[in-house]
Amino acid sequence: MSDILVIDDEQDIRELVxxxxxxxxxxxxxxxxxxxxxxxxxxxxPDLIILDIWLKDSEFDGIDILKRTKRDNxxxxxxxxxxxxxxxxxxxxxxxxxxxxxxxxxNIDQLLVVIERALEASRLRRENLSLKGSDxxxxxxxxxxxxxxxxKSQLDKVAKTNGRVMLTGPAGTxxxxxxRYIHAHSPRADGPFVSVVSASIGPEQMETVLFGREVDxxxxxxxLEKAHEGVLFFDEVxxxxxxxxxxxxxxxxxxSFTRVGGQNTVRVDIRFISATTKDLQxxxxxxxxxIELYHRLNVVPLAVPPLSERQDDIPVLAEHFIEQLNxxxxxxxxxxxxxxxxxxxxxxxxxxxxxxRNTLERILILGPDNGAILPEExxxxxxxxxxxxxxxxxxxxxxxxxxxxxxxAFEIDYLLAQIDRFNGNISQTAKFVGMExxxxxxxxxxxxxxxxxxxx
Numbered sequence: 083m084s085d086i087l088v089i090d091d092e093q094d095i096r097e098l099v100x101x102x103x104x105x106x107x108x109x110x111x112x113x114x115x116x117x118x119x120x121x122x123x124x125x126x127x128p129d130l131i132i133l134d135i136w137l138k139d140s141e142f143d144g145i146d147i148l149k150r151t152k153r154d155n156x157x158x159x160x161x162x163x164x165x166x167x168x169x170x171x172x173x174x175x176x177x178x179x180x181x182x183x184x185x186x187x188x189n190i191d192q193l194l195v196v197i198e199r200a201l202e203a204s205r206l207r208r209e210n211l212s213l214k215g216s217d218x219x220x221x222x223x224x225x226x227x228x229x230x231x232x233x234k235s236q237l238d239k240v241a242k243t244n245g246r247v248m249l250t251g252p253a254g255t256x257x258x259x260x261x262r263y264i265h266a267h268s269p270r271a272d273g274p275f276v277s278v279v280s281a282s283i284g285p286e287q288m289e290t291v292l293f294g295r296e297v298d299x300x301x302x303x304x305x306l307e308k309a310h311e312g313v314l315f316f317d318e319v320x321x322x323x324x325x326x327x328x329x330x331x332x333x334x335x336x337x338s339f340t341r342v343g344g345q346n347t348v349r350v351d352i353r354f355i356s357a358t359t360k361d362l363q364x365x366x367x368x369x370x371x372x373i374e375l376y377h378r379l380n381v382v383p384l385a386v387p388p389l390s391e392r393q394d395d396i397p398v399l400a401e402h403f404i405e406q407l408n409x410x411x412x413x414x415x416x417x418x419x420x421x422x423x424x425x426x427x428x429x430x431x432x433x434x435x436x437x438x439r440n441t442l443e444r445i446l447i448l449g450p451d452n453g454a455i456l457p458e459e460x461x462x463x464x465x466x467x468x469x470x471x472x473x474x475x476x477x478x479x480x481x482x483x484x485x486x487x488x489x490x491a492f493e494i495d496y497l498l499a500q501i502d503r504f505n506g507n508i509s510q511t512a513k514f515v516g517m518e519x520x521x522x523x524x525x526x527x528x529x530x531x532x533x534x535x536x537x538x
Contacts, residue, residue, distance in 0.1 A: 083107060083108065083109050083300070083301060083302050083303060084108050084109065084129040084130060084201055085108075085109045085111065085126070085128045085129045085130075085302075086103055086108050086109065086110050086111070086128060086129060086130045086131070086132060086197070087110075087111045087112075087113060087119070087122055087123065087128040087130070087131045087132070088100055088103075088110055088111070088112050088113070088131075088132045089112075089113045089114075089119045089131065089132065089133045089134060089137070089144070089147065090114070090132075090133075090134040090137075090163070091114055091115065091134065091136070091137045091138045091139065091140065092134075093114070095134075095186075096112045096114065097112075099132060099193075100112055102190055102193070102194070103197075104300075106194060107300060108197075109302040111128065114137075114139075114140075115137050115138075115139055115140035115141070116137065116140045116141050116142035116143075116146065116147055117140070117141060119147055120147075120150070123151065123154075123155060123158075124279055125279070125283065125287065125291060126291055126305060127155055127158060128158060129158070129201060129204070130158065130159050130160075130161065130197060130200055130201055130204070131151065131158055131159070131160045131161070132160075132161050132163060132197075133147060133148060133160055133161070133162055133163070133180075134162075134163050134164070135162060135163075135164040135165075135171055135175070136164075136165075144162065144175070145171070145174075145175060145178070148160055148162070148175055148178060148179065148180055149178065149179075152178070152179040157204065157207065158204070159181040159200040159201070159203065159204045160179070160180045160181060161180065161181055161182055161183070161184065161196055161197065161200055162175045162176070162180045162182070162183035162184070163183065163184050163185075163186055163188060164183055164184075164185060164186065165185070165186045181196075181199075181200040181203065182196050182199075182200065184196060221259060221262035221263040221265070221266040222259075222263075222402075223237070223259065223260075223263050224395070224398055224399055224402045225392060225394075225395035225398060225399065226394060226395060226398055226505075227391075227392045227393070227394035227395045228394075229387040229391045229392050230387075230392055230395055233260070233384070233385075233386060233387060234263075236384055237260060237263050237264055237267075237384070238267065240264060240382050240384070241263070241264045241265075241267040241268045242267075242268065242269075243382075244268075244269075244353055245381045245382045246334075246353070246354045246355065246356070246378065246379050246380075246381040246382065247261075247264060247355045247356070247381070247382045247383075247384060248319075248355075248356050248357070248358070248362075248379050248380040248381075248382070248383045248384070249261060249355065249356065249357040249358075249384050249385075249386055250357070250358055250359075250362075250383065250384070250385050250386065251359065251385055251386035251387065251388065252359055252388050252434055253359050253433070253434065253436070254389075254433045254434035254435055254436030254437055255386040255387065255388055255389070255434045255435060256386060256434075256435050256436075257317075257357040257386050258277065258315065258317060258357065260384070260386055261275075261313070261315045261355045261357065262275060262315075264313070264355060265312070265313040265353075265355075268313075268353070270311065270312050270313060270353055273309075273310075273311040273312030273313070274308060274309055274310075274311075274312035274313070275309075275312055275313050275315065276305050276308050276309040276312065276313070276314050276315065277315045277317055278292070278305055278314060278315065278316050278317065279317050279318065280316050280317060280318050280319050280320075280321045280322040280326075283322070283323070283326060288323070288325070288326045288329065289329075289342045290302075290304065290342055291304055291305060292304045292305050292306050292326075292329075292330075293306060293307075293339050293340070293341055293342055294306075294307055294341045294342065294348075295341050295342035295343045295344070296341050296342070296343040296344035297343055301341070301344075302341075303341075304341070306333060306339060306348075306350055306352065307341075307348060307350065309350070309352045310350045310351060310352065311351050311352075312352065312353070313352070313353045313354075313355055314352050314353070314354055314355075315355045315356070315357070316354065316355070316356040316357070316379070317357055318357065318358055318359065318360075319356040319357065319358050319379065320358045320359075320360040320362060320365050320370070320371055324370070324372065327371065327372045327375050328372065328375075330375065331372065331374055331375045331378060333350075334354065334375075334378045334379075335378075337349060337350055337351065337352065338350065354379060356379045356380075362376055362380070388431075388434050389431040389434040389435055389437075389438065390430060390431065393427050393502075393503060394502070394503060394505060396423070396426050396427045396438065397418075397423050397426075397427070399435065399438060399439075400418055400423070400426060400438065400442060401418070403438070403439045403442050403443075404416065404418075404442060404446070407442065407443055407446055411443075413443070413446040413447065414446055414449075414450075414451045414452060416446065416449070416452065416453065416454060416455050417454045417455070418454060418455050419454040419455060419456050419457065421456070421457045422454070422455050422456060422457050422459075422460065424514075425457050425460055426438070426460070427503060429460075441460070441461060442455075444461065445459050445460070445461075490529065493525070493529060494529050494531055497511075497515070497522075497525070497526065497529070497531070498531065500514060500515055508522060508523065
């Protein structure tokens with residue numbers, strides 16, 4: 083049963099379309115404005131959206147909703163409905179990614195034909211993307227640092243098993259990409275990957291969203307059923323309501339459940355992967371997370387490192403994102419000046435990989451269409467200022483040293499950081515710091531650190 087979201091500010095039209103869809107065997111959800119629309123989309127990605135152009139008492143109009151949907155949920159087809167005076171806008175919407183448009187008042191048969199065609203086109207597109215391995219939400223892992231290689235090695239090992247995995251780490255580190263990588267390299271790769279935004283499922287919605295329902299003999303499958311023979315990914319599992327936790331625990335134990343309004347037991351075969359930015363032990367102590375659920379989900383704990391521990395990966399990540407933004411959004415494929423790369427590697431990146439990608443996207447949107455990205459194009463954000471680190475600790479430590487001792491300490495830290503940045507390549511390090519290779523070797527020997535590094 084396909085899940086269709088109807089977005090219209092007129093209650094009569096919303097309910098009319100919903101009744102028509104339900105009579106035809108579809109599941110229908112309703113939204114009256116942009117806020118309720120985004121809430122429904124975030125709660126569970128619909129199979130299709132029917133969207134009105136003009137929405138009263140709405141922060142965003144239909145065009146804005148369309149743009150955001152095609153950006154965040156590119157596989158969801160959108161059918162525009164519009165009044166006679168909005169045909170030109172509706173045509174423009176099709177050019178921006180809408181599947182088709184229907185004028186109001188619409189013919190019911192015409193609406194159903196468009197819906198059927200849109201769903202079929204979406205199904206074929208998903209199959210083609212799966213066969214080509216080019217799904218927009220790629221599971222490609224990019225990096226070359228020691229931290230990255232260690233994580234990827236662990237992911238390769240757990241992918242071959244059916245064990246439940248708990249991914250931990252700060253926001254923006256790529257935990258969902260890691261989960262998708264496990265799925266894509268597992269025996270379940272041909273099965274579905276279903277993502278659940280845990281915080282968006284309240285106790286009153288959980289049963290229908292996760293377990294589905296039966297009404298008058300018609301079945302609306304939930305996310306658990308859709309994940310059968312695949313992977314169910316609990317994003318930010320620590321935000322799951324306690325009531326939901328207890329019910330999910332039952333499914334983990336039995337791998338079965340009953341739909342809302344149904345009597346038959348539905349058996350499923352699902353691999354569970356979870357992710358969190360929170361300290362689950364602290365959440366358990368505060369009685370916000372059930373210890374039984376923790377032990378069930380935390381069979382294989384894996385920590386996804388922050389970008390601060392993957393500075394060597396920043397150049398390859400930056401190139402990857404620029405390539406990706408060029409292919410998916412048509413943004414200019416610009417290179418990065420050496421000074422810009424150096425600046426990017428020195429930035430603290432509190433938002434991690436996601437912040438790096440967003441920064442590059444903003445630069446490509448606002449900057450020139452050609453030429454290398456220069457340091458002055460980087461955002462003037464205090465949070466990204468390389469000089470805005472924990473200076474108080476550094477200063478207090480330095481204050482205990484003589485000027486000579488402080489200079490030596492700085493030179494050791496600086497040179498070790500640069501050598502690590504260039505993966506131990508002394509020639510590249512010497513070139514960057516402005517020294518002859520032989521002079522750098524002598525400096526390292528004088529500082530007493532020559533023996534702690536390799537030579538190129």
